Amino acid sequence: MTASPHTPLLRIENLSVDFRTDDAVVHAVDGVDLEVDAGEIVAVVGESGSGKTVTAMSVLRLLREPPARVSARTLAFRGQDLRGLSPRALRAIRGGPVGMIFQDPMTALNPVLSIGDQIAETVLLHQRKPDRKAARARAVELLGLVGVPDAAQRVKQYPHEFSGGMRQRAMIAMAIANDPDLIIADEPTTALDVTIQAQVLQLLQKAQRETGAATILITHDLGIVAELADRVVVMYAGRVVETAGVVELFAKPRHPYTLGLLASLPRMDTETDRLDPIPGNPPNMAAPPPGCPFHPRCALARDVCRTDRPPLFEISPDRRSACHFHEELA
Ligand SMILES: Nc1ncnc2c1ncn2[C@@H]1O[C@H](COP(=O)(O)OP(=O)(O)O)[C@@H](O)[C@H]1O
Ligand code: SF4
Ligand SMILES: [Mg+2]
Known part of the structure; x- marks a missing residue:
């Protein structure tokens, strides 16, 4: 199926994901819209528990259903509806046109297969015509490409023989093995040492440039966002609360939650590196507060915030904010 020029690479409309447990329903994702165009890097940011991973996992139906219950008006990749696809068709997309990189490569890698076998398997x-020998040679090539030294030898090793950074490189090798159109990277560097983080990010950036793949980069590190992203989607309590181009978002946030995230960044332009974290904690998603879910933590909250849920207001074609008072923040 060929997509018309106006079909985004990935289109998610009104995605909701609930988890049913014995005594509660957790509304992990609540009406998320997300579009990704070919070649663009979209960062998804928000505190832990805001629904970033669940959103990403829903795209290729990686959540166990049940306990998850996923619904969406649209879930389309290259114009193709992903919802009716068979498990086999979904497997053909994963690791093919959509490459995925997770926070903890140890759980994504098979401990009893060598790194080389896993890349070759992908x-x-x-x-089209499986050629084991060519696949093995390609595995060595890919591992070299992602900067694993001595790739010809190291393909024979097992995941536990790789350091965290090297394992994440192997994950990137698998994600780009089949020239993806989309890479989904979920906190790809969070589990790594700071020095290794920078190297892996540079590598991810290089892989993105070379494949031209669009990328969904899930992170809570706004420094990474500023450096890599074209566009930012801010999530809070299972919803998108703001979306904007990266420059606009950093220069003029239009949602108090985004303001709070930015205020908690270490500042380069002042003497202090004092952080102002947002007070309080994200809500319990089994019983989110009425009105604006951010109101218990919001310094700007007024009466209407406690009763009326703000929709995602369109400020301009590529800018949205879910705050009743987004105009005052302009
Ligand atoms: N398997 C599950 N069962 C129940 N709740 C879950 C499950 N997976 C995620 N959740 C809940 O969904 C919400 C969103 O989680 P997640 O997407 O992992 O957040 P993030 O990636 O933004 O940190 C959280 O409240 C989390 O506890
Ligand atoms: S709607 Fe109200 S509570 Fe919510 S972010 Fe805006 S000002 Fe704060
Ligand atoms: Mg997560």
């Missing part, structure tokens, strides 16, 4: 799965 290559083989997407070859």
Whole structure:
């Protein structure tokens, strides 16, 4: 199926995900819209528990259903509806046109297969005429590409013989093995040492440039966002609360939650590195507060905030804010 020029690469409309447990329903994702165009890097940011991972996992139906219950008006990749696809068709997309990188490569890698076999497996799965020897050679090539030294030897090693940074490189190798159109990277560097984080990010950036793949970069590190992203989607309590181009978002946030996230960044332009974290904690998603879910923590909250849920107001074609008072923040 060919997509018309106005079909985004990925279109998610009104995605909701609930988890049913014995005594509660957790509304992990509540009406999320997300579009990604070919080649763009979209950062998804927000505190822990805001629904970033669940959103990403929903795209290729990686959540166990049940306990998850996923619904959406649209869930389309390259114009193709993902919802009716068979498990087999979904497997053909994962690791093929959509590459995925997770926070903890140890859970994503198979501990009893060598790194080389796992990369070769990904290559083989997407070859029209499976050629094991070519796939093995490609595995060595890919591992070299992602900067693993001595790749020809190290392909024979097992995940536990790789350091965290090297494992994440192997994950990137798998994600780009089949020339993806979209890379979904969920906190790809969070589990790594700071020095290794920078290297892995640079590598991810290089991989993105070379494949031209659009990227959904999930992170809580706004420094990474400023450096890499074209566009930012801010999530809070399972919803998108603000979206804007990266420059606009940093220069003029239009949602108090985004303001709070930015205020908690270490500042380069002042003497202090004092952080102002947002007071309080994200809500319990089994019983979110009425009105604006951010109101218990929001310094600007007024009466209407405690009763009326703000919709995602369109400020301009590529800018949205879910705050009743977004105009005052201009
Ligand atoms: N398998 C699950 N069962 C129940 N609740 C879950 C499950 N997975 C995630 N959640 C809940 O969904 C919400 C969103 O989680 P998540 O998407 O992982 O957040 P983030 O990635 O933004 O930190 C959280 O409240 C989390 O506790
Ligand atoms: S709607 Fe009200 S509570 Fe919510 S972010 Fe805006 S000002 Fe704060
Ligand atoms: Mg997460």
